[in-house]
Amino acid sequence: MLTSPPLLLPYTVPLSLINSLNPTSIILSPGPGDCNNPNDTGVSSQILKDPRYKDIPILGVCLGHQIICKELADILEGLTLDKEYVGEDVPGEFKGGYVGYLNYEYKKYCRDGSSLNPDITVLKKACEEMEQRGQVRRVEVLRKYLKEVEREREREEEEEEEEEEEEEMGCFGEVRQWVVFDHVLQKCFAVTLDEQSDWFREVEEIMNDSSSSSSNDVESSNNYSGSPTFTFNIEPEQYKRDISMIKEEIKKGETYEICLTNNLKFDCPPDSTDFGLEVYSNLRSINPAPYSCYLNFNEKEIACSSPERFIKIDSGVAESKPIKGTISRGSTQAEDSRNKLTLQNSVKDKAENVMIADLVRADFNRVCSQVKVDELYAIESYETVHQMVSKVTGDLEFGKTEEFLKATFPGGSMTGAPKRRSMRIIEKLEQRKRGVYSGGIGWIGYEGSANLNMVIRTVVIENGVGNIGCGGAITGLSDVEEEWDEVRIKAERGIKAVTQAWRGKGGNEVEEVVEEGEGVDYVNMGSKPTRKKKDWRDRVGALPYRK
Incomplete structure (x- = not known):
């Protein structure tokens, strides 16, 4: 029930105006037009992508309803990932785009086998062709196996339909202005894709206030x-x-x-x-x-x-660094060296690691070319643990970021191998939604670059x-x-x-x-880093993208 008359606004108003109004409900009714054309959808698509409006009622009328169906059917659908960056050389890898997370449950959008590498021949098709050529006389056993696989898939799909319920797949917000901290140079940079002189001044005031404050550790006053x-x-x-x-x-x-x-x-x-x-x-x-x-x-x-890095996409190269194998750091240098050597020689950890590296390699092959395992069984040392890490890379064509994400998600190190069957066993045993855990957090750039961790x-x-x-x-x-x-x-x-x-x-x-x-x-012990003053030195206004 409306407690006050609705405020009518044209669909071309900026999102900042909508934000300033703090709406409790929204009706989207632009149009007529095409839900795939930003000139027709206006601010509607931005509202649906903004996490601030995730939990308020939104009603779509005509074209507005089409926009809702398009934007919310798949969290990655509709993201702009094919622009060419023509701006300044801003610090850091992120050049504007989307920041957020994918829940583990997003896997239900990632099971389509249509993106298989065209060089891979499907088993059933290969059997039929070999039989026609007279190369295989008896394929009854193989056919029975294929039929059983198909029946198993049908049973899984029936179970999925029974379990179907409203669940969050993740959340990404569009980011067009941000602040970069360079911890090596002890500088920070304000970056924007738009003309935002007021925003520059606001950030500068905040940073100047921060610089004048004490550099001592500030502990929580809560107890x-x-x-x-x-x-x-x-x-x-x-x-x-x-x-x-x-x-x-x-x-x-x-x-x-x-x-x-x-x-x-x-x-x-x-x-x-x-x-x-x-x-x-x-x-x-x-x-x-x-x-x-x-x-x-x-x-x-x-x-x-x-x-752990789930995936990184940069300059046409995709990379994943799955971790399997962990051991605590030693309390002395001698113990630490022994622990590291124990991990390096662990048959079990190597078995885990190579299986997941092979799974990731197979996922990459669905979309990428020139797939390689650059590192296998490498040991990386952190503050509290040594970890066994492998590195898989592949060449990725421009414009295939979304396809690549769907081919590789969720990360194999959090499922097992083979991935699909392992996920079904996991569902039966765990009997809960993992949510953000086991998913991916990070950013996806307008130009198709990406960097997501393993949660x-x-x-x-x-x-x-x-x-x-x-x-x-x-x-x-x-x-x-x-x-x-x-x-x-x-x-x-x-x-x-x-x-x-x-x-x-x-x-x-x-x-x-x-x-x-x-x-x-x-029992554990950590050391809290000292907060240092941030000097305000530079601000960067990035030029717009172009198609």
Whole structure:
């Protein structure tokens, strides 16, 4: 029911005007026109892509309804990814585009086999051709196998239809102005694709205020009563039974490897403000990682300290760096060297790693040419762990970013191999939505470049409830108790960050975190980096893109 008359605006008004009005509901009715033509859709498409309007009622009339169907059917559909950048050489790789995340559940849009590499001959077609040429006399056994595969696919599709429900696939917001911090030069840059002199002045004022403030660490003033309680979604004994069940599936030939995960849930402190940001500040101190990020979508906060790259696309080259194999850093140099050598020589970790590298290579081959495994079993060392990493690259044609994302999502290191069958087994065992965890966070540029991480080592807070995903790859060589220990180890950084934020302590505190109810002991120590003054030196106005 309308409590006041609606405000009528032309569809050509800028999004900034809509934002300034703080609407509680919107009716989209541009037209007549084409929902694929920006000149006809105007601000309507921008509203649907903006995370601020994700949870308010939006009604589409005529062309407006067509725009809603087009924009919301698939979160990647309709993104502009084929423009040529002709602006200044701005700092950083991002030149404008879309920033956000894909939930693990976006996988349902990524199962179309139509994008198979044309050089790959489908098995059924190959059998028919060989039979016609007289090269194969008896293919009954193979045909029975193919029919069983088809029946299995039909059963899976029926299950998917039964499970079909409204669920979030992810969220991307368009970014046309941003600030870049260069931590090496200790400079920051304001970048915009539009004429925004007022915005430049606003950013400059903020940065000048920041420069005049103290450079000392600023700890949270919050100190909430009580302490957080963490509860596993899958109880330890059930998780161990699931591991044993996966090993049986591997013996039967149903899969080679499955990434089984668990989830720790906790309630956030009441009336907490900036709790997610405090968690992130602690997390990046406790677990420094190259693909860390913090996103705030009002009701949802994502604090991520991922060490793993899902995909990168730059200058026609696609890259993925799957991680499989983790071991803690040693407390002494000698112990650290031993741990690193143990990981390098681990038969189990190498088996996990090569299977996922091969899966990623196969995913790349669906879209890319010149696919190579540039690195296999490489060891990368971080603040708290050593990790076994492989690197896969391939040449990607301009304009195929969306197709590539759908061919590779979700990342194989969080599913297992073969991917499709492993995901079905995961659904039956985990019986929950993974959400952001196991998906991808990052950016997709107007010109088709992209950089997304693998969402691990992450705390997600939504509507006062927090979740910490944790898990590991299960193979035929897996030991049940060791796999459960790995789950606990991977969860401890998030638990530490949450507990310190709760108690109003920074990452330089040393304390023991005990999970209530499970008796799990987590002890860790991190060091909080000193915040340094940022000097305001440069501002960059990027020129527009062109088709």
